[in-house]
Amino acid sequence: MAPYASDDSTTAAEGDDLRAGRRKAARYVVPVAVVGVAAATIGLVPAIADSGDPDLPEITAQQLIEKIAQSDVQQMSGTFKITTDLGLPDLGGLESSLASGAMGSGPGSGDGSSADPSAKLTELASGTHTLRVAADGPDRQKLSLLENAAEYSLIHNGKDVWGYDSKSNEVFHGTADEAKGGQDKEDVPATPKDFAEEALKAADDTTAVTVDGTAQVAGRDAYRLLIKPKQSGTTVGAITVAVDAETGMPLKFTLTPSSGGAAVVDAGFTQVSFAKPAASTFDFTPPKGAKVTEESKLDGAPSEHGSAKSEDELRKELDKEFGGLKSGDGHGKASEGGPEVIGEGWNSVAVFDTGGEGVPSGGEVGGDLGGFLDSLGDKVSGKFGSGTVFKTRLINALITDDGKVYVGAVDKDALVKAANSGK
Template sequence: MADTRKASRFIVPIAVAGVAAATIGLVPALAASGDPDLPEITAQQLIEKIAASDTQTLSGTFRISTDLGLPVGGLADLGALAGGGGGSSSADPTEKLTELVSGTHTLRVAADGPDRQKLTLLDGSDEYSLIHNGDDVWAYDSKSKEVFHEKAPAGAGEKGEKGETPSKELPTTPKQLADEVLKAAGDTTSITVDGTAKVAGRDAYQLMIKPKQSGSTVESIKIAVDAANGTPLKFTLASVEGGKPVVDAGFTKVDFGKPAASDFDFKVPEGAKVTEGAAEKGAGSEKPEDFGKDFEKEFGGELGGLPGFGDLGTGGGLNVIGEGWTTIAKLDSGAPAPKTDEAPKEIQGLLDSFGDKVTGKFGSGTVFKTKLVNALLTDDGKVYVGAVTQDALVDAANAGK
């Protein structure tokens, strides 16, 4: 684990790439005309419709495309650093589903309440299936003919808010993405209804979310909401850099009927290798969660105060600068930043390919950039990170906050 601990010092900007894009204010607006022709609705009413939706059963296909603007091969190098490809089972969900953070993928999904969900990731002729059925979670990689099995997490069969299942195994759906954006409120955001659309053959309203503040890397977030039941059908996040959306996830086919119980059955294929999850949690494991624990030790738990990083620490010592979409998190590693040539060889190229040297009143440092989250690592060991532009990070460092 020594190499992983060393690597964690270099991976700060990437590890915090899940920082949520700030708080949201509600600005009512009437729906614009469009196709289909639906009754007018305000943004407030549409948000209430999403909150009231209680979809428990569905099946269908959705497509997710992700473009963080990383250089070619960057995510592959990052996956290797975090433990990807080094696990004992290619079917392990904690490794396999990291593929969703890059490129375009097609998935089949099915859900029957909080106790049964199934997801199949299609990759050419190969398939990867993840099944939660009662007390068990099964994963199968047809390419390697490997099976991963573990007991469902505590509470996986219990309903959370709005009847959702607190299952960490399943990847982000359009609804989960929408909930993350809408769960907080403030006056930093414009929210309007931006016409209507057809998504997966369903009539939908389009909720448009935009920052009021300058300096954010987020141009807009658009959520297509089923006009009949309030279920988000599509989620699109666009960057101020333009080009392809950072995230574009939406159903291409959807049916809200109850799937057959047999859809969630799983039988280990003959000759398949089975790995039990509990056996993988012993000392010496190189699983991604161990990387997270090492990262926590390295930075004293300071990531706990960031949205989405509550499991990594307690939040002590974290300095949050600004508010809303231009929030910047400042962390102090307490030691000078390591030199690039000291980095593990698997990420030296990654650092060089998307790190820009900058200078200012604060001294000098390197800005690590994606289309959504940027991070400034100063040579004296301070880190400024947020869904903000490079100039905003340098300004914060110059202010000495």
């Protein structure tokens, strides 16, 4: 089926309606996210080959966005795969050590549990993974990460949140905050739908949003929503969202970089059902002999790393630092208490001042970490002075020798330009 016509020629009034639809779509999340940091890494999912080109009624981008906004899926189950390719070098297990050390958890850390989602689900930040999900309203969700001869499950059932690592036979137990009505769980990307909403938040006058034909995902007919930056200098090439034609729920999310090649993030269901899952799906009892770690003990008691912060506190700090980076208006604060933002739209660059010197070179940092820094870094200079650009296929950062950090989904030249303009 041929791509549908672009909607770039909408009138001012239609444009207002389109933006309103995007904002509404960005506020709604199907209740699949389980809890906090766990949800933050669940949505990084791989390309599922389209198995058809269904003949569906034509629809405009605005109508499709409204369809996402009106989607009201409360019960579902399915399987999806996760592939994330940021182009990072093989760190030989260094990334796991760094993550465990930063979170104060993981095997052998002395405080924490390998079943803690904030530690376990960092594994989803690279490679390919298969997961099963189930949801029955806002109070019952389950996610299972399938591994070689092992399985990790994260279950939210009423007041209880359980994490279970079958490999280590460890259990993590926390409680859901009913007073927040589940809203916090909806703030963090978890599924193709969550990623679609984040992309729609970014859609403004610097973005072209069109309907790019149809597809079939997990055996279901879907429309393809295409989101493309109009600006040059961004590392984002295009975002494609496959939207279920019947329910309006995004089934697949693909982000391709401007540099070409494989997708950076590919998220798609291989099987999905909208029937009500059995109540027993969300039951959990710690297996005999399992080590059980209570979240309250991790949050409430100081450790060798200092006073532990709750997942909610950590996420609020991240929201404060990084919230609204896409909404910069040239210069100034993106949000209350947030970093300075240079540029606008997809070319927004956040600026942090560490108040110290730049990152040491590999010669000053030994072992794997020094080699890792050297492998990512490119020396640059300009009106701002000199520094090092650290690159992935999506997010790049310039760390100046005087301790300022410029970070965004932009290329090296855009970072240098931002640093020069900030002087």
